[in-house]
Amino acid sequence: MPIGISDFKTATTSYYYVDKTLLIRDFLDTKPMVSLFTRPRRFGKTLNMDMVRVFFEKTQEDTSIYFKDKQIWQCGSDYTRHQGKYPVIFLTFKDVKCLTWQETFQKLRKLISLEFIRHSELEESTALGIYEKEQYHRLASDNANEVDCQMGLQILSLLLHKHYGQECIIIIDEYDTPIQQGHHCNFYPEIVNFMRNFFSGGLKDNPHLAFGFLTGILRVAKESIFSGMNNLKTNSILDDSYSEYFGFTPEEVKEILHYYEKEDKYQEICSWYDGYRFGNTEIFNPWSVINYITDQCFPKAFWQSTGSNEIIGEIIATSTPEITEGLHKLLCGEKITTYIDTSVIYPEIQNNPYTIYSFLLVAGYLKVAEIYPQNDGNFMCDVAIPNKEIACVYEKEILNRTNQNSVAISINQAIFSGNAKKLQSLLENFMLQSISSMDGANESFYHGMMLGLCAILGNRYQIRSNRESGLGRFDIQLNPLVKGIPGFLFEFKHTNDDHVDLEALADRALQQIDVKKYDTELRDAGVRPIIKIGIAFRGKTAVVKRK
Structure with missing residues (x-):
């Protein structure tokens, strides 16, 4: 399986490759001037853009060999006649993750320089004049200033057009990675200003442009990154167009499992890595699927560690x-x-x-x-x-970011064992350390807090909140996913009145579970035993009663 392989030639000749070449067909059917594909990380954006580059780029190598056994080649000459006919500018910003604007600009300048060097045929081109070759050398030498780099796409597309007599294709992969980094590291205005001018020169009203392709996670439209670009066609996860080309479809996953003789793992792979919907297409996370297959079909949160x-x-x-x-x-x-x-x-x-x-x-x-x-x-x-x-990602981040991890484990052990006194002590200690005296203004705050603390039980229980059962709506229900372990029902009460007896209020909560028959759904499901817990809250104080 092609783990971490984003080079199309390598992926198709040395690894199991899921054919996504019909993306090229769908593009040529409409030919928008500039196409933006927004998808989550590790969903095949870079590999697909390299596929587009290899298909369209004019080189000395006969690159049709990489496509003759692919689906695009069966579509006929209306499509294959475009193969190998265009000069291509290809930049990927997926690794531009620097801590300062100065470092970011240096890396962007180096990437632009390397792309000029990749087109070394321009150095000896008889179609270019002296001044144009000076422009080439300045940007290829990694000595260009910020204004020069902002014009990098515009200049390189002009030089390639003159040399080949053919408008060029511009591909920018993960265009928004440095923008996200700028937001996190406080140089957002600088990177947005650079990108606005960089894209404008290459993609807006550029007579040297045949087509443009961009990929990213977000469409950063409100910052006028693509200001005035009425030639931009955005394809988001909510659009039907290109919906099956980023990530794996159910049919493709079944083919992979059949190839590796793991058909019996389909339901497990669905529960762990399926569930995405791009347009009207069901999609699996491709990074996780290929890692799952490689790791002897042992399910883990593979995507979590990729960024x-x-x-x-x-x-x-x-x-x-x-x-x-x-x-x-x-x-x-x-x-x-x-x-x-x-x-x-x-x-x-x-x-x-x-x-x-x-x-x-x-x-x-x-x-x-x-x-x-x-x-x-x-x-x-x-x-x-x-x-x-x-x-798993939510569980880890929510618990870690709120410093609840070890506390949550202890609280859930107390819940699971039905130890009301231990649970009361742990809850009060947790609230003393982590909540503000202003937080506990209403019952919904404590309800949300308890949902978060119960989250670590998610691998053993279906956790339900505010659902109908019996004669009313319970606060929280823990419905066991495995037979033989107890089910739980929680009812919460809250008061700001110092004169209210919390012991009596907790008893009322416990009594409400019985009066309203909240245990109906669990009983109908055959859950035994059912532990009922009533909790009364006031500020950072709690009283827990169990039945």
Whole structure:
């Protein structure tokens, strides 16, 4: 399996390759001037862009050999006549992850220089004049200033057009990686200004451009990165176009498992790595699938270690109690209905906390369960966590970022053993150390807190919140996924009144479970025994009763 292989020639000649060449057919059917593909990390963007480069690029090598056994070659001469006919500029910014603007610019300048050097045929070109060759040498020598580099695409496309007599194709892979880094490392204005001028020169009203391709996680439209580019066609995870070309479809996964004689692992691979929906296409995480096969089909959270999960960390650090409760509901397997802005930008995490679900969706931390299109071009969506792998990411990040990990384990041991006194002591110690005296204003705060603390039990229980059972709605239910272990029902009460007896309030919570018959659903499912827990909260104090 091609783990970490993003070179198309190598992937197709030395490894198991899932044929995605019909992406080229779909592009040639419409030929937009500039195409932007937004997908989560490790979903095959770089490999697909290198495939596009190898297909279109005019070189001394006969590169048709890499396509004659692929699906694109069966589509006929209307498509194959484009093979090997264009000069191509190819830049990937996937590794531009520097801590300062100065280091970032140096790396961008080096990448631009290397792409000029890759086109060394320009050095001896008889079609170029002296001044044009000076331009080439300045940018190839890695001594260009910032203004020169901002014009890099424009200059190189002009030189290639003159040399070959053919407009060129520009491919920019992971264009927004340095922009995300600028947001995290406080040089966002500098990188946005550079990219705006860089793309404008190469992709907007450029007479030397045949077609342009960009990939990234986000469409950074609101910062005018693509200002005035009415030739840009964006293909997001919510669009049907190209939906099957990034990631693996169910049919492709079944073919892989058949090839490696692991057909019996399909259900396991579905529960761990399926669940994404791009347009109307069901998609598996390709990075995790190939690692799962390579690792003797032992399921792990492979995608988690491929990059930073700082987006989740930043969201948790700035989230409102309502957002925190929403994240905990997601972790418990529930859906959230939210507005999705496909052109969301990084700083909006801090300025507008309700954009977080848009970030999480486009970055691969959520899936779309249902779409409700809006008149402004965006969407209302039901979103949920896609699979077990991403649930592991949430669990780790939420617990680690809130310093709840060891405490959560102890609290869950107390819950599982039904030790009310131990649970009460641990809860009070946790609240003393981690919550503000202003936090416990209402019952919903404690409800969200308890959902988060129960999250670590997610591999043994289906965690449900505020659902109908019997004669009302329970607060939290833990429905065991394995027979023979107890089920749990929680009811919470809250007061700000110092004169209210918390012991009596906890007894009322416990009595409500019986009166409202909240245990109906668990009993109907054959769960025995059922442990009922009533908890009364006031500030940083709690009383726990068990039955």
